[in-house]
Amino acid sequence: MRSLLQLLARYSILLMFLALETLSLILAVKNSEYQRSRFFTSANSISGWTYSIATNISDYFHLKGENEKLNEEVARLQNENNALKNTIIGLQENKPQDYIYSDLDKEFINGKVINVNKNKAHNYLTINKGTRDGVNADMGVISGNGIVGIVSASNERFSIVIPVINTSLHISCKVKGSNHIGSLSWDGKDYRYANLEDLAKHIVVNAGDTIATSGYTTNFPEDMLVGVIEEVKTSPSDAYHKVRVRLATDFSSLSQVSIVKNNTIEEQLSIEQTIK
Amino acid sequence: MNIWLSNIIRFVLCISLQVLLFNNLNIYGICTPYIYILFLVSLPIELPRWAELLIGAATGLVMDVFCSSIGVHMSACVLLSYLRPLLINLFVQDKERLSGDVDIDKIGLQPYINILAILTVAHHIMMFTVESGSASMWWLTLIRIVASSILSFVIMIGYELLRRR
Numbered sequence: 535m536r537s538l539l540q541l542l543a544r545y546s547i548l549l550m551f552l553a554l555e556t557l558s559l560i561l562a563v564k565n566s567e568y569q570r571s572r573f574f575t576s577a578n579s580i581s582g583w584t585y586s587i588a589t590n591i592s593d594y595f596h597l598k599g600e601n602e603k604l605n606e607e608v609a610r611l612q613n614e615n616n617a618l619k620n621t622i623i624g625l626q627e628n629k630p631q632d633y634i635y636s637d638l639d640k641e642f643i644n645g646k647v648i649n650v651n652k653n654k655a656h657n658y659l660t661i662n663k664g665t666r667d668g669v670n671a672d673m674g675v676i677s678g679n680g681i682v683g684i685v686s687a688s689n690e691r692f693s694i695v696i697p698v699i700n701t702s703l704h705i706s707c708k709v710k711g712s713n714h715i716g717s718l719s720w721d722g723k724d725y726r727y728a729n730l731e732d733l734a735k736h737i738v739v740n741a742g743d744t745i746a747t748s749g750y751t752t753n754f755p756e757d758m759l760v761g762v763i764e765e766v767k768t769s770p771s772d773a774y775h776k777v778r779v780r781l782a783t784d785f786s787s788l789s790q791v792s793i794v795k796n797n798t799i800e801e802q803l804s805i806e807q808t809i810k
Numbered sequence: 811m812n813i814w815l816s817n818i819i820r821f822v823l824c825i826s827l828q829v830l831l832f833n834n835l836n837i838y839g840i841c842t843p844y845i846y847i848l849f850l851v852s853l854p855i856e857l858p859r860w861a862e863l864l865i866g867a868a869t870g871l872v873m874d875v876f877c878s879s880i881g882v883h884m885s886a887c888v889l890l891s892y893l894r895p896l897l898i899n900l901f902v903q904d905k906e907r908l909s910g911d912v913d914i915d916k917i918g919l920q921p922y923i924n925i926l927a928i929l930t931v932a933h934h935i936m937m938f939t940v941e942s943g944s945a946s947m948w949w950l951t952l953i954r955i956v957a958s959s960i961l962s963f964v965i966m967i968g969y970e971l972l973r974r975r
Contacts, residue, residue, distance in 0.1 A: 562882050
């Protein structure tokens, strides 16, 4: 008996090792779903908590990708919305089914601004979409907030955009509600503001009125947000208002944009050519 | 620093690095480094063997909780904790005059590399074998053991060498 105890004492560590190893192997081999769930419901709160924090942190690193996905989704929905609008117009006019132009007369192509220039008189942007994505010169560019500018040149993969904040760009705009047309231009000073010109003095405009695109140009669809009137100045010697517009697009934090592709532009231009 | 405190900090760091970072690293589906064993390898040299076995079992169990497995990490860590004192006896001559955490400066580079390499391989063999649970696909398990052991060893010895400077 004593020798047995001595033997046990001598090999106690080995026995303990074997016991622990056997226990763990039994656990590993015999873990039924029930045991597993019992084990993990008691222990899960800590690991679950740790993993939720880790996921919260790693989510931040995926934000960029998520954002791009959302923008693609926005472009897709804009296209769908546009098609539905056309269908509704067709239905309201009681056109026969074949004459409803629900096909896309306008398409929105999602792009990303990769270079911004906002502190010069002749600013430009570079976007990461080019001719192979269907982007060509003279297409309008909008952001989630408002209009951005007009594509001036494209190569295969990139396009140069003349933004609203370029002194050489004039965009036909209207005061929302009254539908009076003016021309938006930039004075080269502050990238947050532009001026609306050619608005006759008899037209009543107030600070706070919304300025949107007129739809008279082929670049932009009608009613795209441009900005809000900041102040209206009228001098007796001038036939026009001096309207200062706070631009809706923030050019200091511009990233995701949509390029408006007008699919009916060639038809429109060809019919206009005939009378020239 | 207090030896208890430093070991607790090392435990938390090793487990969280393993769980949050290295468990997500799965190169070609075969290579995942298990670096948390550095905690067990670095335990104080004068620790009683029974305590070391229990700490090993507990560490393995904690990893099992995070990896949604039972007994897999535990068996491997118990084996590692059993082997470590034997290897220290084998490779370190004047073990009696040493105390405190095991590191390169204390026991020398060559013995440290031997001990770390053997312990890493032993842990990985046990863990991947128990995890696979059967002899089928044994070649895949073997590839996993070899690839992961090499990566784990390189990361751990690299860290220890950098820490020394």
